[in-house]
Amino acid sequence: MFAVYAVEPSPQDPLAALRVGERPEPVVPEGWVKVAVRAASLNMHDLWTLRGVGIKESAFPMILGCDGAGVLSDGTEVVLHSIIGDPSWGGEETLDPGRTLLTEKYQGTFADHVVVPARNVLPKPAELSFVEAACMGTAWLTAYRMLFVKSGLRPGQTMLVQGASGGVSTALVRLGRAGGFRVWVTGRTEAKRELASRLGAHAVFEPGARLPERVDAVFETVGKATWSHSLKSLKPGGIVVVSGATSGEPSALEIQRLFFLQLRVVGSTMGTLEELRDLLAFCALNGIRPQVGAELPFERAAEGFAAMWGGDTAGKIVFTR
Known part of the structure; x- marks a missing residue:
């Protein structure tokens, strides 16, 4: 499948580790779901991943992208929650010592498909486009x-x-x-x-x-x-x-x-699944839409990364399929 990924850690020149090309289709573990990605937004976290921060060297190559919105196999339109926690953890989600984000341990959203735990998908409000919904998760x-x-x-x-x-x-x-x-x-x-x-x-x-x-x-x-x-x-x-x-x-x-x-x-770090649910409802009810500074096809992802690295942003940078 097509993907945007980091081939290795590159602390001094993160863009040198960026690749656009083919990666294996993901395997879907029990209790997880496969999402066909329609849009995914770029975060500073993706640049840190390219630099090797918060990720073991053995985890490379790593498909980038924490956020995304797409479609399940049954046609349900969904928004992704990028925090993957320890199933045995019973406390506040963002304090789970075993939590991880997409792109730290598990492959990310800058690809044709991504797999996440079933609990990590929420229905996309009809009021939000895929591009708008892809900005919400981080x-x-x-x-x-x-x-x-x-x-x-x-x-x-x-x-x-x-x-x-x-x-x-x-x-x-x-x-x-x-x-x-x-x-x-x-x-x-x-x-x-x-x-x-x-x-x-x-x-x-x-x-x-x-x-x-x-x-x-x-x-x-x-x-x-x-x-x-x-x-x-x-x-x-x-x-x-x-x-x-x-x-x-x-x-x-x-x-x-x-x-x-x-x-x-x-x-303050990220947010919980329930907070994401509330955020989506708040935006839908009040007509709030994210500021999208640039919308690019995945094939032009390098342009978006260069803009963020150079501080040339005017809102979210979103990649689409």
Whole structure:
């Protein structure tokens, strides 16, 4: 079958490990289902896989892609949940020490077919296209959990999103506006700030800009480049919700500011199957659609990877069959 895959780990030049070509058809274990992929979205996680992060060298070649939407053998249209957990785990899904994502241990969605546990498919809402639904499983689910599960914000309060154009950031803007929050966003370029405004941000700022007032919550996916600004932007007692650090880890935690102003720092990773179910329903009910910056056939996947590697994104990059 046709697939987009990583042939080996390439820490310094991840795009050098990218291949487009034929891979064996997947075997379907008992309790799993085979999905004909119609669309799959690109995530930063795929670049980490190319670099060999979070995956054993023995797992290569690895088909890339965490997210996807497609069709079961009986014609049912589905959305994929990419977290595969330990069946014996009875606690919170994202805390399962045995959990893994597609592309870490199991082959991913950038292919004609993917196999996943039967519990990992949810009905695709008719209101969402395959391209839109393919954006939901990682970036949008991460944003949903950060905002509605972890932040503790109430409608009417002010949130700051650091970074304007990535998948999680654009999802936070759309979800925040729909949830009744005042949404502020920072962006490196005029084009990125303009995009955030089009998506519903109430105000946009340059990185590091002094804000008109302090905010109730900051949503962090950038890390080192924005961390100090995030803490300085918070009201006393405010919260930073962190789900990534694309620019690296902060060089200083600024402990004094944390304890003196009683700030809270909360980590957030992905989301649960039930949260994905709720996210899909929320988007369908409220007419919310993901920002798709580029839609490319799988054969042109290298273009999408190059754009993400270069930071040239304006929402989600989606590959289609």
